[in-house]
Amino acid sequence: MTRSTISINPTKTDHHVAKLTALAIALHVLEAVFPSPLPGVKPGVANIITLFVLIRYGFGTAAWVSLLRVFASSLLLGNFLSPTFVLSLSGALLSLATLWLAQYLPKRYFSVITLSVLAAFAHTLGQLCIVRIWLIPHAGVSYLIPIFALAALIFGLINGIICARLLSK
């Protein structure tokens, strides 16, 4: 009987994805430790990495980093398949969809700050949909929408500026 060996030859892209995902996971987990004034209002600093990757390596890599981050962080934090995970995933998916469209905006007029703000709103929207449909199925949720939208604008802007700084280095 011959021994079969499986060898994986990681490409250069794989290494990039792994390194950047590790960084994103670290930021995500770090952020989860800090208390938040309202459940769901979080700076989302890990998204800086997603944006950075999107600009430097393209959309495909950014999607990998973002989704791997959501799955790996949930395993680390112990909330895989829990509502927190589903919220995280729905936010990530909708913000990726938005980024996929927004990347075609003319670069001359729209920088990563626009991408960050739009992604933040999409993230919040994705989460609110899940909250409304699944977790709190009544119209009372609408009272929280303005707060979440304000948080998305502020944090989206700050993250975008940080990402622009990182990219200019």
Added chain:
Amino acid sequence: MNKLKSQALIGDIFIIVTSAIAVVFLFKTLWSNVPASQLLIRQADQIIGTYDLEQTRELHIHGPLGESHISIEQGKVRFKQSPCNHQYCVHQGWLNRVGQVAICLPNQISLQLIGEKKPYDSLNY
């Protein structure tokens, strides 16, 4: 600050201003503090009736699951009892402001609070 200016492009400013306006608009529409004066009750696709909020009254509305008890009490209203499983409608408690809604999906009953004039949720021409 100069550095920041050189990073934010004209499109960015446009997106930021537009979203800021959208946020202000959301606060204005969803956080109305106008006390309601009337209550509109719907059952499935029919309007059961419009009731004055300035009274004390118990209503019994029939839905597919049975009877829901709605109580109006001097300017506020709530689902007092409902035959649904989750009791979301009951837990929502008292409603008293224009635009507030309580819905009992299983029993297909909704309460909507309106003012003297119903605030528009959309405009058609």
